[in-house]
Amino acid sequence: MSDILAAILIALADDELIIGHRHSEWTGFAPHMEEDVAFSSIAQDEIGHASAYYSLASTMVGQTPDQLAFGREPGEYHNAVLCERPNGDWAYTLARHWLYDNADALRLEALERSSRPELALLAAKIRREERWHSLHAELWVKRVAEGSVEGRGKLLHALAEAFAEVRGLFEPFDNEERAIAQGWLTVPSPVLGARFVETTTAALDDLGLPVEIEPGAITTELIASSSGDLIATDEDSASITPAGGGLGGRYGRHSDDFKALWAAMTATYKIEPEATW
Amino acid sequence: MTTERAIWDALEKVKDPEIPAVSVVEMGMIKEVDVRGGRARVVILPTFTGCPAIAVIEQDVREAVGSVTGVEGAEVEMSYDPPWTADRITPKGRRELKAFGLAPPTGNGPVLVTSIGLPKTALCPFCGSSDTRNENPFGPTPCRALYYCSSCRNPFEQFKDV
Numbered sequence: 436m437s438d439i440l441a442a443i444l445i446a447l448a449d450d451e452l453i454i455g456h457r458h459s460e461w462t463g464f465a466p467h468m469e470e471d472v473a474f475s476s477i478a479q480d481e482i483g484h485a486s487a488y489y490s491l492a493s494t495m496v497g498q499t500p501d502q503l504a505f506g507r508e509p510g511e512y513h514n515a516v517l518c519e520r521p522n523g524d525w526a527y528t529l530a531r532h533w534l535y536d537n538a539d540a541l542r543l544e545a546l547e548r549s550s551r552p553e554l555a556l557l558a559a560k561i562r563r564e565e566r567w568h569s570l571h572a573e574l575w576v577k578r579v580a581e582g583s584v585e586g587r588g589k590l591l592h593a594l595a596e597a598f599a600e601v602r603g604l605f606e607p608f609d610n611e612e613r614a615i616a617q618g619w620l621t622v623p624s625p626v627l628g629a630r631f632v633e634t635t636t637a638a639l640d641d642l643g644l645p646v647e648i649e650p651g652a653i654t655t656e657l658i659a660s661s662s663g664d665l666i667a668t669d670e671d672s673a674s675i676t677p678a679g680g681g682l683g684g685r686y687g688r689h690s691d692d693f694k695a696l697w698a699a700m701t702a703t704y705k706i707e708p709e710a711t712w
Numbered sequence: 713m714t715t716e717r718a719i720w721d722a723l724e725k726v727k728d729p730e731i732p733a734v735s736v737v738e739m740g741m742i743k744e745v746d747v748r749g750g751r752a753r754v755v756i757l758p759t760f761t762g763c764p765a766i767a768v769i770e771q772d773v774r775e776a777v778g779s780v781t782g783v784e785g786a787e788v789e790m791s792y793d794p795p796w797t798a799d800r801i802t803p804k805g806r807r808e809l810k811a812f813g814l815a816p817p818t819g820n821g822p823v824l825v826t827s828i829g830l831p832k833t834a835l836c837p838f839c840g841s842s843d844t845r846n847e848n849p850f851g852p853t854p855c856r857a858l859y860y861c862s863s864c865r866n867p868f869e870q871f872k873d874v
């Protein structure tokens with residue numbers, strides 16, 4: 436049973452590690468210096484959160500956090516596809532940052548009620564830190580939404596693009612039903628997804644950003660597979676590339692963007708996997 | 713002096729390498745110290761999950777505790793129960809942070825106070841003025857935010873609320 440929980444912790448860590456890696460790519464390149472500092476710091480936080488989740492999982496699977504973070508094959512990472520997309524322009528970076536941190540806030544709120552005290556406590560700690568990320572994302576989205584026509588147009592376009600893949604963040608984990616039954620997870624991913632659509636569309640409305648969201652973007656019908664997992668019905672399960680809607684990541688199906696990121700991210704580790712720092 | 717008291721004294725000399733002016737005790741990072749028959753157990757509350765200094769602090773704590781007379785073995789644990797919060801910093805710790813040039817946390821967390829949503833201001837650690845503005849809610853370490861003092865015209869950092 437503990438391997439079910441470990442796999443979920445690793446998927447949560449993978450989201451944080453991969454989005455953190457993308458944020459870190461702004462170090463030295465952000466549009467202005469304060470944002471260079473901000474994205475570097477947010478990246479460090481996210482990778483720190485990943486490290487904490489990996490540490491919890493590491494005792495269950497007998498691997499070190501470093502082995503989990505850098506020693507797996509691409510198909511063994513279970514992050515959502517949205518996290519692996521390149522930063523693109525500043526508008527896409529902000530749109531994804533805002534969507535991801537809103538999604539993460541809902542997820543942490545649910546994890547804080549986990550029946551596993553070590554997970555509940557970690558979620559509570561991370562949630563306090565994440566308020567700073569949400570603040571940052573809010574400030575920027577608001578600033579651009581109230582700014583020039585050009586910037587606002589770019590942000591609208593980017594929000595639509597990121598929103599189209601946001602469903603992947605709420606794709607059920609492996610054996611999610613059993614984790615729910617144990618109380619390790621307290622809210623099914625599709626339910627969180629529906630909550631997310633409700634809160635983010637209301638927030639976008641308040642900002643006067645009329646983002647078109649495809650109906651059912653989140654609440655796709657999910658069916659139980661033979662193993663008891665919930666899977667999306669509109670999937671071509673034979674495919675190894677992500678399906679539409681940013682799905683597939685939770686089952687190790689990634690885009691080519693991920694393969695490039697993975698190669699860069701694991702390069703140092705592969706030179707000397709047993710190195711100590 | 714009891715062994716436990718001696719351990720607390722030894723911990724007073726352990727500093728966060730990024731804030732060498734304030735001990736881990738004054739930072740409120742030591743949850744508990746427990747001694748049983750020469751075996752010491754210390755529980756640390758990390759300030760920030762992603763704090764890169766935490767491994768160094770853990771090692772320094774282990775060494776400091778291990779060197780106390782009467783301690784034969786030291787066990788150091790990390791805990792998030794309760795989560796470390798800024799209000800754990802002692803009054804002495806707050807004075808020491810300020811003397812080090814780091815504004816103590818306000819104790820309010822990230823609060824939006826104006827229409828443009830900048831976080832609450834901090835008191836300038838150099839001149840005490842409240843005529844300061846937040847330049848960046850992030851800084852050179854996970855626990856620091858950047859400010860500017862309009863009164864003495866110094867940039868300064870604040871230990872963030874979490």
Ligand SMILES: [Zn+2]
Binds near residue numbers: 836840
């Ligand atoms: Zn001043």
